Amino acid sequence: DAGVIQSPRHEVTEMGQEVTLRCKPISGHNSLFWYRQTMMRGLELLIYFNNNVPIDDSGMPEDRFSAKMPNASFSTLKIQPSEPRDSAVYFCASTTARGVSGNTIYFGEGSWLTVV
Amino acid sequence: GQSLEQPSEVTAVEGAIVQINCTYQTSGFYGLSWYQQHDGGAPTFLSYNALDGLEETGRFSSFLSRSDSYGYLLLQELQMKDSASYFCAGGDTGGGNKLTFGTGTQLKVEL
Numbered sequence A: 001d002a003g004v005i006q007s008p009r010h011e012v013t014e015m016g017q018e019v020t021l022r023c024k025p026i027s028g029h030n031s032l033f034w035y036r037q038t039m040m041r042g043l044e045l046l047i048y049f050n051n052n053v054p055i056d057d058s059g060m061p062e063d064r065f066s067a068k069m070p071n072a073s074f075s076t077l078k079i080q081p082s083e084p085r086d087s088a089v090y091f092c093a094s095t096t097a098r099g100v101s102g103n104t105i106y107f108g109e110g111s112w113l114t115v116v
Numbered sequence B: 001g002q003s004l005e006q007p008s009e010v011t012a013v014e015g016a017i018v019q020i021n022c023t024y025q026t027s028g029f030y031g032l033s034w035y036q037q038h039d040g041g042a043p044t045f046l047s048y049n050a051l052d053g054l055e056e057t058g059r060f061s062s063f064l065s066r067s068d069s070y071g072y073l074l075l076q077e078l079q080m081k082d083s084a085s086y087f088c089a090g091g092d093t094g095g096g097n098k099l100t101f102g103t104g105t106q107l108k109v110e111l
Helices: none
Strands: A005-007 A010-013 A019-024 A031-038 A042-050 A053-056 A065-071 A074-079 A088-095 A111-115 B002-005 B009-013 B018-026 B029-037 B044-049 B053-057 B060-065 B070-075 B084-092 B099-101 B105-110
Touching (some): A053 A065, B018 B084
Antiparallel strands (some): B002 B018, B060 B070
């Protein structure tokens, strides 16, 4: 079975440019998460969706960040305009409803973003 | 909200047993999970405790005490490949499937 698929795997962009990260969750999973990981702040939950609906976006750092989930098999995280402090690994993760496997969530391989 | 604290680094020798602790402060706690992350890789699920007590999965065991807001991951018969970062993560009763991750512990296994 295919896992969570993210693209691009690596991106280097100039400050001020728009960045779009993409995610395809595992088929049948109804929850999708976007996490950001840095050395300083660890793994931070940015936003998560249940059944394509954003449930909690309190972790989104500022208005430059936005996320969408137009259907059950696709989500995007957009940064516009990007800044050097946005450089991080962005992980997408998905899971089924709690009760089947506890709190197990499945991560993609991450998108490594560098803003110069 | 939740916060989960772990030691930043632990070092042990191959073949030994190591315990990685996790203390948490939370409202609406729903269970404790453990994830492993190798350098450059993605976090992968190791273990989950919904109730107090010990859960064993091969060389790895995880323990939870809700009354003490405390859990730990126990790794036995350490191997070099166990060198990685380990994260505890708390589920939230009010947040659907939301998981908040701990600060992470880097485990170094030496010969």
